[in-house]
Amino acid sequence: MEDGEIDDGIARAGAAVAARRRNLGISQRELARQKVITAPALIHFEKGRSWPRERTRHTLEQFLQWPAGTIARIRAGGEAPPETLARPRPGGAATETPAPPRxxxxxxxxxxxxxxxxxxxxxxxxxxxxxxxxxxxxxxxxxxxxxxxxxxxxxxxxxxxxxxxxxxxxxxxxxxxxxxxxxxxxxARPDATLGQRLYAVRRRANLGAGEAAAVGGFPAELVESAEAGEVLSAENAARVESLIDALAGP
Incomplete structure (x- = not known):
């Protein structure tokens, strides 16, 4: 993507992040102060002009109280999670799950x-x-x-x-x-879920989620989604099964 060019998927994800950030009462300055993402980078992301790195997206999701991989799924056309963890009051700040006190x-x-x-x-x-x-x-x-x-x-x-x-x-x-x-x-159970089996096999291989995803040739968000018990498409489930086979092999 050329500098200044707007990507529709990134713009959709950026707008969702901006809305959730405002709902929780988290300012751009606060995220910069916490060294999550610089203010200019966040502005570019929320306007659809740049895509944050995986680690930055993961940290953003933690601050926004979203499941891992949410931002990437929104970019791909998924819906933002419903606002169930925080409700805005007249002043605009969240009344539930506030930031831990300093x-x-x-x-x-x-x-x-x-x-x-x-x-x-x-x-x-x-x-x-x-x-x-x-x-x-x-x-x-x-x-x-x-x-x-x-x-x-x-x-x-x-x-x-x-x-x-x-x-x-x-x-x-x-x-x-x-x-x-x-x-x-x-x-260890015979009826273990796909995500549980993936977690065990990558742990035996001493691989992090991102490293295991690299072996499978897909985003780390897919590993995190599988291990979190989220429902995967048939195609993604097959990709995870192939990764499990590859990591479990001799």
Missing amino acids: GSDGAVLVVDALKLAMDRFDTAIDDLPEESSPDFPGRASTILADLLKLEALAARAMRHSQGSPAEVVKSLGHIRGRYDDLMLKAA
């Missing part, structure tokens, strides 16, 4: 909230039936989906908290550890 007191509140959430997750995971139980897949999938959301919030808290308190970092590590253990248990 400062020492705010950091303590963030840590306490993460600990409370993880205590509940630990209890739910410990209360799961044996992996061989027919009830295990459904209950595990629900916990895994919620752990992904909590991981995104913890990562966002780490970025917002001054000095990234060690307890926030530890909480993020604990969340990822529980997610990893549970995903591998779910993947």
Whole structure:
């Protein structure tokens, strides 16, 4: 795309990002201050003139409380997620899921909230039936989906908290550890989902989502969508199956 040329797909994704950003009360300056994306780059993106890198899009999605790969799907013609996580009030700022508070007191509140959430997750995971139980897949999938959301919030808290308190970092590590253990248990079942099998095989190969996607020759968003349990088209499901076969091979 030539400099200054507007791409319809990028413009659609950029407009959706701008609308969601305003709904959450997040300014362009705030995203620049948090080193997510520079103000000029964001302006160009929201106007459809440039496409952010994958890592930038992923971080943007975390700030916007969107599932991984949402921005790319909107560019491809998909719909933006419904505004269920935040509702604007007359002043324009969000009344729900605000940015984690800053400062020492705010950091303590963030840590306490993460600990409370993880205590509940630990209890739910410990209360799961044996992996061989027919009830295990459904209950595990629900916990895994919620752990992904909590991981995104913890990562966002780490970025917002001054000095990234060690307890926030530890909480993020604990969340990822529980997610990893549970995903591998779910993947060991004969009825494991496509995403669970993909996660297990790429973990055995010591590959990140982007690296595994490179092997398959498709965007990292497809790996993230599959592992998050999203419904894939028949074509994309076949591409993921081929990747699993390639990574599992000798």
